[in-house]
Amino acid sequence: MIKTRRGLIAAIVTLAGVVLAGVTFFVARQPSSTLNDELAAQVTLILEQASPGEHHAHGHSFESGVVCAVEPFGTEPPNAASLIEVRWVYARHMCAITGESPDWAASVRASGPIAVKIDIPPEVRVPKAGAGYPDRVRQLIPERYHTPAFEEFSDDAAIEAARERFALASSTAK
Structure with missing residues (x-):
């Protein structure tokens, strides 16, 4: 028994x-009804938690933290319906360096399209600034996303949230 x-x-x-x-x-x-929100959160976390060395590897040189706004405009594969399916995220970003200035408007910022491989560890690719920048963006971003790659943020919510986090980071750094 x-x-x-x-x-x-x-x-x-x-x-x-x-x-x-x-x-x-x-x-x-x-399918995730909030896939873009999930991708934005994931990429924001990747950018904000990157070490100064990782930021330096893609052309940014600073020793303090960053606060970022991210707005995805594409994925690889292009028909990904959930976070688990996404290998690459194509997004516009704006990151402000904390500690340099307590004012968002006066802060040192980097912005533009980026490609982020969702992996362990993640990989961030940023087109190098300067002459030939549009061509480097086109080399980095798949052709189907060239138009949105050169557009501004379509919604100010991500930037506003980053401004609030920046203000909080600046006030706690004092």
């Missing part, structure tokens, strides 16, 4: 585990 009961319990636990794994996989594969 005990062997049968143990076998039944083991079977139930195994079945529950398989069902849970299946549901988790199914939910992760469902």
Whole structure:
């Protein structure tokens, strides 16, 4: 009787585990109604948590932190419907260096289109500024996204949120 009961319990636990794994996989594969929000949050986190060395590797030189606004405009694959499917995010960004100035308007900022590989570790690619910049953007960003790559932020919400985080970071740094 005990062997049968143990076998039944083991079977139930195994079945529950398989069902849970299946549901988790199914939910992760469902289209995300807020995919752009999730991607923006992911890329913002990647940029804001990058070390000074990582920032230096893509052309930025500073020792303090950054606060960023991010607005995705494309993904690879282009038909990705959920965060788990996305390999690359193409986004416009604006990052302000904290510690240089307590005022967002006077802060040192970097902005423009970027490509971010969602991986461990993530990879951030920023087109080098200067002469030939538009061509470098076109080399970095797939052709289907060239038009949005050169557009401004379509919504001020991301920039406003970054300004608020910048003000908070500046006030706590004092």
